[in-house]
Amino acid sequence: MKRIKIAVLVSGGGTNLQALIKAEQKGIIKNGRIVLVVSNNPDAYALERAENANIPTAVVNRKDFADAKAFEAKLLETLEAAGVEMIVLAGFMCILSSEFVSHYKDRIINVHPSLIPSFCGEGFYGLKVHEAALKYGVKVTGATVHYVNEVPDGGRIIFQKAVVIRRNDTPETLQRRVMEQAEWKLLPKACEVVARELIRSRARAAAKKD
Numbered sequence: 001m002k003r004i005k006i007a008v009l010v011s012g013g014g015t016n017l018q019a020l021i022k023a024e025q026k027g028i029i030k031n032g033r034i035v036l037v038v039s040n041n042p043d044a045y046a047l048e049r050a051e052n053a054n055i056p057t058a059v060v061n062r063k064d065f066a067d068a069k070a071f072e073a074k075l076l077e078t079l080e081a082a083g084v085e086m087i088v089l090a091g092f093m094c095i096l097s098s099e100f101v102s103h104y105k106d107r108i109i110n111v112h113p114s115l116i117p118s119f120c121g122e123g124f125y126g127l128k129v130h131e132a133a134l135k136y137g138v139k140v141t142g143a144t145v146h147y148v149n150e151v152p153d154g155g156r157i158i159f160q161k162a163v164v165i166r167r168n169d170t171p172e173t174l175q176r177r178v179m180e181q182a183e184w185k186l187l188p189k190a191c192e193v194v195a196r197e198l199i200r201s202r203a204r205a206a207a208k209k210d
């Protein structure tokens with residue numbers, strides 16, 4: 001069986017990428033294989049994590065392009081050149097256009113550090129999400145893994161996990177706990193579920209041809 005070729009898109013620290021790499025090494029992700037890590041940020045530590053795991057990397061920096069269209073064209077070209085079949089957004093801080101998303105319909109997933117539909121959409125990313133949750137005073141937050149469609153954080157939900165907020169939480173302590181208790185567990189699990197589904201639909205399409 002040929003595993004699904006996965007690209008992980010990152011922008012920063014890459015702890016979710018690390019969880020994916022570990023899950024592949026442990027056989028938790030067995031229907032997919034990470035073939036490429038792409039960062040929009042040349043200084044992302046995630047790139048080093050990929051290199052340490054011998055995974056090819058690429059940098060496609062929005063700042064090097066005149067507009068979002070040219071940036072996305074390069075991104076697409078990079079992914080297609082590596083034969084990528086599925087994309088995982090793991091702390092990728094760029095919003096992708098509906099045009100881009102249509103090239104990978106039902107093949108892009110994202111991890112978001114809240115229980116969607118709370119604290120999500122444009123402007124809610126990284127630490128800002130946890131700041132907003134604490135400011136609002138919610139008692140429970142969490143993480144969501146979802147398909148990516150043309151609405152930011154609006155695609156079909158795959159998995160969610162709740163995390164209890166503590167009285168003395170700061171955005172930083174909350175972020176870390178949401179990662180540990182929810183994101184690093186949900187993202188690899190969802191990645192495997194989606195890769196398995198893509199393998200099945202590939203088999204169905206091949207059977208139809210026979």
Ligand code: GAR
Nearest residue numbers: 012013014015016091111113125126
């Ligand atoms: C993670 O908490 C991820 O859920 C969040 O950024 C962090 C990246 O950390 N993503 C978003 O907010 C997307 N809207 P990482 O680079 O260590 O994986």
